[in-house]
Amino acid sequence: MTVLVVGAGITGLSAAHELAAAGIATLLVEASERLGGKVRTERADGFLVEAGPDSFISYRPAAIELCRELGLGEALIRPSEPRTVQVRTGGRFVPLPEGIGLLLPTRLRPFVTSPMFSPLEKLRIGLDLVLPRARDEGDVAVGPFLRRRLGGPLVERLAGPLIGGVYGTPIDQLSLDAVVPQLRAAERDHRSLILAGLAQGRARASAGSVGGGIGGAAGGRAGANSTGANGTGSPFVTLAGGTGQLVEALAGSLGRSSSVTLRTRTRVTGLERRGGRSIVRLESADRSGEWIEPEAVILAAPAPVAADLLDGIAPATAAQLRAIPHGSSGVVSLAYRLEQFARPPAGHGFLVAETEPLTISACTLSSLKWAGRAPEGTVLLRAFIGSKGSEQERLLAAPDELLVAAARRDLAATLGVRGEPILSRVTRLPGAMPHYTVGHLERVAAAVAGLAGTPDLVLAGAAYRGVGIPDCIAQGRAAARRVVQGRAET
Ligand SMILES: Cc1cc2nc3c(=O)[nH]c(=O)nc-3n(C[C@H](O)[C@H](O)[C@H](O)COP(=O)(O)OP(=O)(O)OC[C@H]3O[C@@H](n4cnc5c(N)ncnc54)[C@H](O)[C@@H]3O)c2cc1C
CATH class of the missing domain: 1.10.3110.10 (protoporphyrinogen ix oxidase, domain 3)
Known part of the structure; x- marks a missing residue:
């Protein structure tokens, strides 16, 4: 009998890692062709570009602990000096x-x-x-x-x-x-x-x-806003090889485990109950649809996917999951030569005040914030476009050129950067950001309560108890421990 983990983002990978450590037969299925979900690091022309997260908070220990377990302790790095972060307000920069x-x-x-x-x-x-x-x-x-x-x-x-x-x-x-x-x-x-x-x-x-500080948010989005207190040291860390290094290490460790089977390009498309057990339909590129009967299922795919799968067997839970709104997000990474800047850029980046007439909501000076992100004499920037208004929503659905043009316009106006970028990457993350709106904890509790009669089905992931990488890891591992405990009790 096998435990099925649905989705190989950082949550699902962490769940599988915990199950592997307990020696439990595990099938980890991922709809796309790659592992890591929103965690993705690309290396190109000497640049290290983060498509999603670029770091994680150190005062929630789950990520650091996992890195150390996987032998990545030496690869953990702190942000470079100076750690200043500016706020763009009233058309000028003001330091935090x-x-x-x-x-x-x-x-x-x-x-x-x-x-x-x-x-x-x-x-x-x-x-x-x-x-x-x-x-x-x-x-x-x-x-x-x-x-x-x-x-x-x-x-x-x-x-x-x-x-x-x-x-x-x-x-x-x-x-x-x-x-x-x-x-x-x-x-x-x-x-x-x-x-x-x-x-x-x-x-x-x-x-x-x-520490995290009072007011420290539950997760950490990449960008200048993930920088901690100016002058008091940053609570953020990352890996020398980018956050993708953690995914690579997890994939390597799972690949070596005799109890784990990993299948990419395999989508879970159905979930039913028969005789008090779950039966699950898998569809993959190389095989036609098949039904499997796992001992337990950890749903580590995004909440809207989990809601669709649970519709027929736990409609109350599905309704609660659908009530968690999800917004879209875009990251435009641009690299320039140092001489393309009107003034030499310094610090970790800037946040944009809500009232400022800019499209981007923040910009990280990636190569000044983290070592090893760009070749000498060049600067790698990451501009964020969130769904803060209808203009941004429209833009997130527009072709890449328009996102790049909007980011370049704002960076020219703020950092005085001129000319063509030497590297340009756009990551579009539709529906990627779960919004923890008022009443979120009650919604999650009700969603979990709706699964009380099916203890072999467990929810985990960014939509529930923390969006940051450490929280996702902690949730994935906790879900796996629950399954292991449930097994021991039966
Ligand atoms: C732009 C951006 C920047 C961020 N920056 C930071 C940061 O700096 N620090 C930080 O800590 N956090 C950050 N976060 C948050 C963090 O990256 C995410 O919350 C986290 O990676 C989510 O992991 P997950 O495994 O829960 O979900 P996902 O990464 O979404 O993984 C879910 C997986 O399930 C798969 N899947 C979907 N449907 C199915 C199906 N039917 N069958 C099988 N598989 C399926 C998907 O393909 C995906 O791989 C950021 C997020 C965004 C969007």
């Missing part, structure tokens, strides 16, 4: 104040002296020090919560790009409980978010550590 623990000041002086906010705006932010706690009325949206405590400008210039950017959605829709539960805890425990941030800064200084 030092000591921003991804959102809240962990040190007061850099925040007070930052040019990002006017004296009046700083006074409004400071009102947080005296505002009372709100009554706890269940989940709310991140935007209104922060506006109540810290005012609008902080939301537009900091919280929106930092947190909304990770999920590719306006923070007025994002769930406080699912995305930044630390903020609710900060208000509960300290009343003032600023006091909570400063307390964390002191604790961190005495422990000498770099």
Whole structure:
């Protein structure tokens, strides 16, 4: 009897890795011709281009632990200096104040002296020090919560790009409980978010550590917005060979395991129940459709796919999964020679304030942020186009040339880069970003509850309990452990 893992993104690969370690016969099927899902690293002409994620947070240990288990400990790298990140606001660049623990000041002086906010705006932010706690009325949206405590400008210039950017959605829709539960805890425990941030800064200084910071988002989208506190060290790490190195190592390890069978170009197209067990239809390029009877199924494909598969056997779960909205995203990677820049670029990149009239939502200076991304004398940039408005949605459906043209226009206006890029890559990720909207945790709990009668079916992946690579790895491994435990109990 075999455990079937559906989808070989980082979640499914991690689930299979855990099952292999337990010596359980596993069939991992992947619809496309390649492993890794959204994790994809391309090497071309001396450049290392990340199509999706470029790094992961270190304070959620699952990714680092997995890297070490796979012998990649030595390949883990920290971002290069200087780690400055700018915010594009009012047509100019303003540095993120030092000591921003991804959102809240962990040190007061850099925040007070930052040019990002006017004296009046700083006074409004400071009102947080005296505002009372709100009554706890269940989940709310991140935007209104922060506006109540810290005012609008902080939301537009900091919280929106930092947190909304990770999920590719306006923070007025994002769930406080699912995305930044630390903020609710900060208000509960300290009343003032600023006091909570400063307390964390002191604790961190005495422990000498770099953590996620209050306001650290659940996952980490690539780009400047995945950079941690300016001047306090970054909580992000990656692999010298890019995030794809992790996929290669997992694939290598699974390939060596005698208990794992890996099939690409094989799509799960049906799921039914017969005699208290699941039967699953597989369709592959080289074989016609077949039905298999696995002992358990880990659904690590995106939630809309899982919803279609569960329609006939767990309609309530399928409905909950369909209620998780998914937005699209695009990444335009462009490389230039250094002399094509009006000013030499520096730092890790920039975020774009919500009110700024640009198409891109962030730009990472990839080759300045990470070592080994571009040949000497060249600069590799990654510009992000999220589904923040109808213009971006239309653009994400348009031909590559139009995405490249929009990114080049914005990069010329902001970084003063001129002329033809020496490398250009477009990654289009339709429906790739699960949006954790208000009530997300209840939706996930209800989806899981709907599978109570079929404990051999387990959900895992970015749509449920964290979009970042570490959360996906943790979910994949936890799903596998649940299956192993279920086996032991029967
Ligand atoms: C642009 C972008 C940048 C990001 N940056 C970061 C970052 O810097 N750091 C970070 O931590 N996270 C980042 N993320 C998030 C992270 O990359 C994803 O959340 C994560 O990779 C999702 O992994 P997954 O395995 O859950 O899903 P996926 O990667 O979507 O994998 C699902 C797999 O299932 C397969 N599949 C689908 N249907 C079927 C079927 N019927 N049968 C079989 N197989 C099927 C798909 O082909 C796919 O390979 C980013 C995401 C995006 C889109």
